[in-house]
Amino acid sequence: MPTLRKVFVPSLVIILTLNGCTNGPVGDTSVFLNTPDLVAFWTFGEEAGQQRTSVGGSQPHSLSEVGGPIARADVGPFSGYSAYFDGKQYLSIPYKETGDLNICGPDAQVSMFAVVKIYDLRQSRTIAGMWSEGKGRDDDSGTRQYAMLMNMPTYGGPKQLVPHISAEGGVTMRADSTKFPWCADYAATKQEVPEERWCTLAFTYDGKYIKAYIDGVLDERAPDPVNDKRDDPYFMQEGPGGANRGMNPYYHGRGIFCYDPEIHGDTKPGGGSDFTVGARYAVGEMLGEATIGYFGGLAVFDRALTDEEVLKVHEASNIAALRKLDEK
Template identity: 35%
Template structure:
């Protein structure tokens, strides 16, 4: 176990932490209080010897993702006016043309209008491009007056391809924020992003927790392609100091 992994596991607010050390064809089992299982979708997801929180990382080809059914992960169902969370992802994007935004992780079902929260890259809204974004929604459906959800924290820094990043997305019930390599990626109006409405309650039929893609337009899409070296979810908005310590650089 790396010192960074040990530090993650020491956090009182940790829900689940996946380090992706398992071989392809195996379910990825979380460390921490809730050993939730991510199942491979669209074929076995390769393990490559290029990790940041261990020897290995998962390599998601375009069109692959991990799924965790909603009924099996109640501790990840952040909803209501008191909802708080942090998603932390260590990743390296593939050097390819991205025709859509890229979903990293969250409970976010656009098809059935059951959006709650999710980390994305390359949202391309509000004048953004390849930045990290932290989507929050109380409506579940599109933002009023728009064809899609527009409520999100979006950073200022375009993320390069073929480079490792530690990315964090927090929501404390008042602000959504996104961080790049331990630093708040400030952007006027959009990071921090004021959002005091809380998160959508999908009940028993809401979104699954997915990694690397989301349900949209009646099918899975918004695929992330590249390496995923770690994913951790917390039930509090981590402080700037803790986020800095958990970053890889």
């Protein structure tokens, strides 16, 4: 008989089987491996205490645990398992080892796709990315690049999916060189991120527009300048042809920040951002906004997937089957 262990999460008690998978994979990994420009794909089949190593792509990428072992749950789309984050741990690849995950430059493109079950979105949470924010408001020492985040109410994204792209690494700068107190460049979905049930979350950036997807569908949203706190001229007049930037899709169009120690060594002494899963460096610490929930799959591509491709990888994740397994 497998060993059983109770793991407590908000409003739910989950029984994890630690010595053998009771449910096999329900998704199709081949769809991800056959999608062009895959950089890394994690299926989270490893036991607690082990590195989580990617499949696909031209380079292997191994995520190391930070903050202690991350439990393995016996349900997941691609390996039959998932990683459970309790808000006190995360996974990381040091900046110097990020390799082709270090996606940056004026013409860079990126897409990220995740199969997750998220708990407690009362504050900002992180899926993954290269995103180091520095010490807080008005601090320009960050080395942000790209990230898939959740719940960012500052500019109209409370509990929504809010993928970010930064051109500066630090705070966002207007055309007249004045600065925002934070990074303001993100799309925001119309609906909230589902909580306590399996879903897929994704974003794409094609060098111009950031697009956010929930369960395989682009969740389009028009700006509401007053309610979204986006009435600043940066949002309303610095988009294409002097128009507004939109909300989802959101016009960024300024590329992705590249850390250069010769250029940024003095102003950004913390160095380039690590690639992290489940947490990010924000307001001077890593775990203040760490994620609680299950990660069943995570993929990064170095181009913008089409709407059809996002839907295809969503369908390959077989969310309906995952939800049925949860009902057992």
